[in-house]
Every structure is written in C-alpha cells, then in structure tokens.
Amino acid sequence: MGLKKAQNWFNYKKPCLIFSRNTFALMTESLFSLNIKRLYHENIELCGAFQIDIPTGSKTVITGDTGCGKTSLLQLFNRMNEHYDGTILFHGQKIMTLPIAELRHKVIQLMQEVFLGEEKVEAALRYPFTFHINQNRKLDEKLLKILMEQLRLPETILKRNIGELSGGEKQRLAVIRALLLEPDILLLDEPSSALDQNVSSLMLDFLLSCNLCTIICVSHDPRWIERFPRNLHIKNRTVIEKKV
C-alpha cells in the first residue's frame, strides 16, 4: 500500500542531469564510472585495482568487514577521500576537474553520525539553501510534505527542537533534507546503525522505492544487504560484485 503510493509519486520526477554543456555526458548510461588502480588510507593499501560502474537510478550496497575500506570507497564519489590512484568519471567528466561544491551538491553524503543543527527542525531543513551553490533554489514545500508522509513523520515535528528528537527521527530528517536538495546520487554511511527495527525497515523500503536519485549505501545489516539489488563486496583487498 504505502509502497505503491510511493512508487506512483516517485515516478513523477526523473533524475535530472547537470553539466548539459557536455552533450556526450547526456548520452552515457552510467552516472559514475570508477577505474581505480589503488585505494589507500594513510599509506596503507586498502584495495588494489578495480572497476565499478554506477548506472543512473541504481541502488547499491557496499559490504565488507570492519576496517576494509567501505567508507573510504563511499567517499571516493564526493571527493571526501582523495587517497587513490586512478580516474573517476561523473556524467562522463573527471571529478577532479569539477568545482568541488558543484560536485557535492549533486553527490550528497550523509554522515554516519547524523548532524542536523542546533535549532528548530524547520530551520535545519532550510539551512543548506543558504549555501552559495543553492542560491537559485528554493525548498520545495510539496516535496517536503510528501517525503514526510512517506517516512511517517508528523508535520508538527517541524516546530520542534532538534535536541528533543530521537535517533530515528533525526536519521529520517537527514535523509529528507538531503533529498530536498535534489541530488543525483545519495551516499549513506551505515544509515541503519541507530535505528530500531521498524524504522529501519521503513527507511529501507523508502530508499529502495525512491526514484529521486541513485543510492549507494554502506551497511552491515544483513536485512539491508539482502534486499539491495546490487552488492559491492570488499574482500582480500579487491572489490567484487556479488550477484543477488
């Protein structure tokens, strides 16, 4: 029921492509293509050579043992991690040649530990719109309403103080805030770690049915891993695609 409604609604917006000056980029299917020779962290090699394509609209989960480099891999996409040799293309363009703020407002990452702000929820949702990169955009009230409904948050929550919220509410609001910025891709780092089982499965259903953007998610949670259509597994310093 809820899921179907979500799908109907989500189809109304297609993932939009930026950098239209690059007509070639518009013709390519993959949002990201990575050709990595080496991925390292403080001089320790995490992964050897690997190639990944992230098709537009795909849902991918990154798995592997603790400390194997899942977050390092996730942060390649938004240049929060630049410790690698190789090339990464976003819409067919090398990410190192893109202005960093422009990349990051299209490739939004949510931190493992959610930070919303210190004031009211509504102010926190509006805050990213004060950034220079978002100066021509406005918060889409209709979208906000629909997203809150989908994630079962009452409208009264907008007037509450962030300090009073539970971990689950904060996590859901962080996802909503990111989606309001209409990114091409959303990167999530262990989004289920602070959630109870109900909210966790609600969030999972929501993310899998969301057609607003491509999603890459790091997770340990077996319930999450088995439901994602695509699984990139890091083992023995290589990235392998597990068929589900």
Next chain:
Amino acid sequence: MDISYISLALSFLLLIIPIVLIRLTGLKLMRQLLISILRMVIQLAMIGLVLEFLFTKGSVWTTLGWFLVMIGSAVYITYERLDMPFRFLFPIIAMPLMVSSLVVMPYLALLVLPVNPFWEPKVLIPIFGMILGNCMNGTALAVDRFTSDIKSNQNAYRTWIAMGATRCEAVLPFFRKAMKMALMPR
C-alpha cells in the same frame, strides 16, 4: 611624584602571600616564583628607563616607535597563548590589533582626548596599553573558541561540506559563536 625606596621595599612584602601559599600547599613552585620575581624586577626597571626617556625627551617618532613595539609584542603574546598549529591564522590575529592601532588610537588622539601635543606619550601610551590588552583578550577568546569548536564538532563541519557548502560556509556557525563570545560585554 616618586615612590620612596621604603615604599618600594614595602611593595615586595606582598610577595609573602604567594610564598606562604606555596609552602602551605606543598607545591614545587618556589624556584619558578623566585625566577619570575627576578624577571619582573628586571623587566620593570628596563621599561621604567624606556618610559622615562619617552615621557621626558620623546618626540612623535619615538612614541610611534614604541607603539610598534607594543603591537609586535601583543601579537606575539596572543599567538603564543593560543598554541595553535594553524600558522595561517597569524594575520587574522594581527588584524584586530592593527585596526585598534590604526583606527581607534588616531581617532582618540586627534578628536577625543584634549591633549597637547596630540601625541602626548604620558596619556597615549597607557591608553594604548589598555586598548591592546582588551583587544588581545577578545581576540584570544574568539580564536580559541573558534578553533576548539571546529575540533570538537568535526561532524557538523563535514556534514555541511558533504552537502556542497564551501569551507567558509561550513565554519560560519562557529565563526558567529566566536564573534558573539568576543563581543559579549564582560
């Protein structure tokens, strides 16, 4: 009006208070205390000599030169007090001190204070000392708050950065808090 030698000796009796406290609490600070007393005496004697020269035989140039010495040591002291790894903050620390010297002091000397000549060292040097002292405190408080806030709230900073904020935009909330702290009346 000069202080007599007896009064000067009496002023040293005040040092009995820290000496007794150190004895009672068993702190091993006696050596440091004696060294700093000696340093204070030498410093004050030397400053006294310089100030006497400035007050009696000084010109507008010697006063300005002394101001430069004061600014230099104020910047240095503030910088040392913060013990920061951020070398690039040096000009930021120097800036408020420069503004107070280049704007506030000339304004006071030329428009507000009824002194003649306008560079009268007996009036300007103590006032400049007070302004610099205040400035140093405000700057040190603000910079200290700013850097410690960023260090302890890296998650907030990274959250904004990961949403497309520039570095300046990501530290703006910390900057506002630090400014509020520095501008709050004490």
